[in-house]
Amino acid sequence: xxxxxxxxxxxxxxxxxxxxxxxxxxxxxxxxxxxxxxxxxxxxxxxxxxxxxxxxxxxxxxxxxxxxxxxxxxxxxxxxxxxxxxxxxxxxxxxxxxxxxxxxxxxxxxxxxxxxxxxxxxxxxxxxxxxxxxxxxxxxxxxxxxxxxxxxxxxxxxxxxxxxxxxxxxxxxxxxxxxxxxxxxxxxxxxxxxxxxxxxxxxxxxxxxxxxxxxxxxxxxxxxxxxxxxxxxxxxxxxxxxxxxxxxxxxxxxxxxxxxxxxxxxxxxxxxxxxxxxxxxxxxxxxxxxxxxxxxxxxxxxxxxxxxxxxxx
Amino acid sequence: xxxxxxxxxxxxxxxxxxxxxxxxxxxxxxxxxxxxxxxxxxxxxxxxxxxxxxxxxxxxxxxxxxxxxxxxxxxxxxxxxxxxxxxxxxxxxxxxxxxxxxxxxxxxxxxxxxxxxxxxxxxxxxxxxxxxxxxxxxxxxxxxxxxxxxxxxxxxxxxxxxxxxxxxxxxxxxxxxxxxxxxxxxxxxxxxxxxxxxxxxxxxxxxxxxxxxxxxxxxxxxxxxxxxxxxxxxxxxxxxxxxxxxxxxxxxxxxxxxxxxxxxxxxxxxxxx
Numbered sequence: 263x264x265x266x267x268x269x270x271x272x273x274x275x276x277x278x279x280x281x282x283x284x285x286x287x288x289x290x291x292x293x294x295x296x297x298x299x300x301x302x303x304x305x306x307x308x309x310x311x312x313x314x315x316x317x318x319x320x321x322x323x324x325x326x327x328x329x330x331x332x333x334x335x336x337x338x339x340x341x342x343x344x345x346x347x348x349x350x351x352x353x354x355x356x357x358x359x360x361x362x363x364x365x366x367x368x369x370x371x372x373x374x375x376x377x378x379x380x381x382x383x384x385x386x387x388x389x390x391x392x393x394x395x396x397x398x399x400x401x402x403x404x405x406x407x408x409x410x411x412x413x414x415x416x417x418x419x420x421x422x423x424x425x426x427x428x429x430x431x432x433x434x435x436x437x438x439x440x441x442x443x444x445x446x447x448x449x450x451x452x453x454x455x456x457x458x459x460x461x462x463x464x465x466x467x468x469x470x471x472x473x474x475x476x477x478x479x480x481x482x483x484x485x486x487x488x489x490x491x492x493x494x495x496x497x498x499x500x501x502x503x504x505x506x507x508x509x510x511x512x513x514x515x516x517x518x519x520x521x522x523x524x525x526x527x528x529x530x531x532x533x534x535x536x537x538x539x540x541x542x543x544x545x546x547x548x549x550x551x552x553x554x555x556x557x558x559x560x561x562x563x564x565x566x567x568x569x570x571x572x573x574x575x
Numbered sequence: 576x577x578x579x580x581x582x583x584x585x586x587x588x589x590x591x592x593x594x595x596x597x598x599x600x601x602x603x604x605x606x607x608x609x610x611x612x613x614x615x616x617x618x619x620x621x622x623x624x625x626x627x628x629x630x631x632x633x634x635x636x637x638x639x640x641x642x643x644x645x646x647x648x649x650x651x652x653x654x655x656x657x658x659x660x661x662x663x664x665x666x667x668x669x670x671x672x673x674x675x676x677x678x679x680x681x682x683x684x685x686x687x688x689x690x691x692x693x694x695x696x697x698x699x700x701x702x703x704x705x706x707x708x709x710x711x712x713x714x715x716x717x718x719x720x721x722x723x724x725x726x727x728x729x730x731x732x733x734x735x736x737x738x739x740x741x742x743x744x745x746x747x748x749x750x751x752x753x754x755x756x757x758x759x760x761x762x763x764x765x766x767x768x769x770x771x772x773x774x775x776x777x778x779x780x781x782x783x784x785x786x787x788x789x790x791x792x793x794x795x796x797x798x799x800x801x802x803x804x805x806x807x808x809x810x811x812x813x814x815x816x817x818x819x820x821x822x823x824x825x826x827x828x829x830x831x832x833x834x835x836x837x838x839x840x841x842x843x844x845x846x847x848x
Contacts, residue, residue, distance in 0.1 A: 285666075285670055286666075286670065286672060288666070289665075289666030289669075289670050289672070290666070292662040292663060292665055292666050293662070293663040293666055293667070295659050295662065295663075296659040296660060296662065296663035296722055296726060297663070299655075299659060299715065299718055299719050299722060300685065300719050300722050300723065302715075302719070303697075303715050303716050303718070303719030303720075304685065304688075304690060304693075304719040304720060304722075304723075306697075306700055307693040307694075307696040307697040307700050308693060308696070310696040310697075310699060310700045311693065311695070311696030311699075314696060314699050315696075319699065368594075372591075372594065375587055375590065375591055376591065379584075379587070379588070379591065383588070383591075386595070387591055387592075387594075387595045390595050390598045390599050390602070391595070391598050392831070392835070393602065393828055394598055394601075394602070396776070396827045396828055396831040397780075397824040397827055397828065398779070398780035398782070398798060398823060398824055398827055399780060399781075399782055399798070400780075400782050400798045400801050400802050400823075401605075401801070401820045401823060401824045404605070404801065404805055404816075404820055405601045405602065405604065405605055405820075406601060407805075408604050408605070408608075408616050408813075409600070409601045409604060411616045412616070418616055419615045419616045419617045420616070420617060421604070421616055421617070421618075422600065422601075422603065422604055422617075422618045425617060425618060452597075452598060452601065455598075460838075460839045461839065463839070464839045505687070506687075509687050509688070509689055510689070512689045512692070513689030513690070513691040513692050515691070515782075515783045516782040516783055520782075520802060520805070532692075533691075533692055533783075536692070536694075536695055537694070537695075537787075540695040540698070541695075541698075541787065546695060546698070546699050549695040550695045550696045550699065552695075553692050553693055553694070553695045553696055554696075556689060556692040557688060557689065557690075557692055557693065560687070560688050560689040560692070561684070561688060563687075564684050564687035564688060565684065567687060568680065568683060568684060568687075
C-alpha cells in the first residue's frame, strides 16, 4: 500500500509502471535500514525525553523504583531554577564570544589573509590551524590544561603560559581558576577556527579573481573591495558557517568539562548542567527536560538555517 | 610594482606568522613531553630525547585495551555508516518519488540537530533496552547521529556520477550489482572516503557518549581512559600521558590529511545542495 502511494504520476503503460514499482520497492528497501536506525536511536531518545521529562524519574530515591507522572512540573522548575538560567547565560556567552565572534571572525581573517600567499607557507600555517581542530576533544582539553597549569600558589610546575609570563617579568596566574570563562572561550576559538577558515577559503575560491582585480584597477581600496565585493558574495557561506558553528557549540561539552572539571558555576554550560543533574544528582527526568530544551533550541535554529539558505533540493 | 607588492605582503606575512605561532604554542608541550622520559608540566627540550614513553605504554599494555575499544567503536561505526548511508543515498540520488523532497528536508534538519545533548534520555532508554554499558549501544548511537549528514553527503557525491554510465553498463549486459560495483563505486570513492573518515573520527574522538553509557573498566575507550589518567593529577607520569595523547590523536590527524582534499568540497558542496 505504502509503495503504491509513492508512485509518482502512474502511467497507463503497464510495462513502465511495473518497472517503476520495482525500482521504488528496491529504493525503499535500500533506505529502510538507515531510516530504522535513525528513527530508533535518534528520534527514540528524543521521544523518550519527552516522556521522562514529564515524570520524576531518578536513579535513587522515590523516583527510582516507580517514576511518577508529574506533568509540566520539571519545565516549570527549569524556568524558576537559578542554576539553569545561569547555565543558559553561560552557554550563550560562550556561543557568542567563542563561536560567533571568535571562530567566525578569526576564520574569515585567516582565509582572507591567506589568499594568494606562498603555497608552502599557506599549507604549513593551514596545517597547524587544522591540527588544533582535528585532534580529539579530550586531547585538546589536556593540551590547554597543561598550557595554563600552575600559578602563584600551585604545587604543580608552571605551564608554558606562566613560564612565558615570568620570563616577561609579569605576574603568574592560576588561569583556569581566576579567569575560567575567558580561558574556555580562548581555548574554543583555538580549537574551532579551522572549520570556519576552511569554509571561507572554499567560498573565496569561488569569487572570480578578475572581479577583484578590476575593482583594484578602478581604485577600490582593499577595505572597499572587502565590503562591497567579497562580503556580499560570501553571504551564503557566512550564514552556513554561523549556523553550523552555533549548533555544534550548543552541544559542546568535552572541552569545557575537561578544562574546568565540570563543577565551576561560572563555566557551567547547559550540557554540563544537564549531565550534573542527571548523573551527579540522579535526576534523570529533570536532566531530560533540559536535554529537550537544548534540542528544541537546536531545532528552531536548524529550521531557520534551512530557511535562510533557501536550500534547493 | 614588485617592491610595492613586497612591502604590502611583508606585514601580512608577519601577522600570519604571529597567528600561526599562537596556534602552535599549545601544541608544543605534549610533543616535547612525549619524547622526554622525565617530563613535567613545564615545557623543556628533552635532555635525552627518546621513544621510551611510547615503548613503555605500548609494552606494559596501558594502550592495548582502550585503543582496541576505540578501534572497535570507530571501525564498526564507520562500516555501518558507509553501508547504510550508501544504500539510502542511492535511491535518493537516482529515483524520483513523491516524498523525496520532504525526506531530504527531514534528513538535512536532523543532521543539524545537536543530537549529543540527548545523552540523558538515551541513557534512560538504554537501561530499558539493556544496551547500557555495551559497545553496541555506543556504536548504534554514533551511527544514528552520523547517518543524516552522511546520507546527505553521499547523495551529493552520487549525484556527480552520471546515471548514463550505469545505463551504458546495463546495455553492455552488466547486472545492476555489477554496474554498481564496477562503475558507480570507483567514481563515488571520494564520497565514501569522506563519509568513512568523518564517521570513524566521530566515534574515535567522542568522550561524552562512552563516559555516560559505559561503566565497565574493560570497555572504556581511549578518550575516557586518558581523562581518568589526567584526573589523577600529580601522581602521573606526564611523559607517558603525553605519549598516550599523541598516539590517540595521530589517527585523527592522519586520516583527515588523507581526505582533506575532498572534505571541504564535500561539506560546502553538500550544504549548497
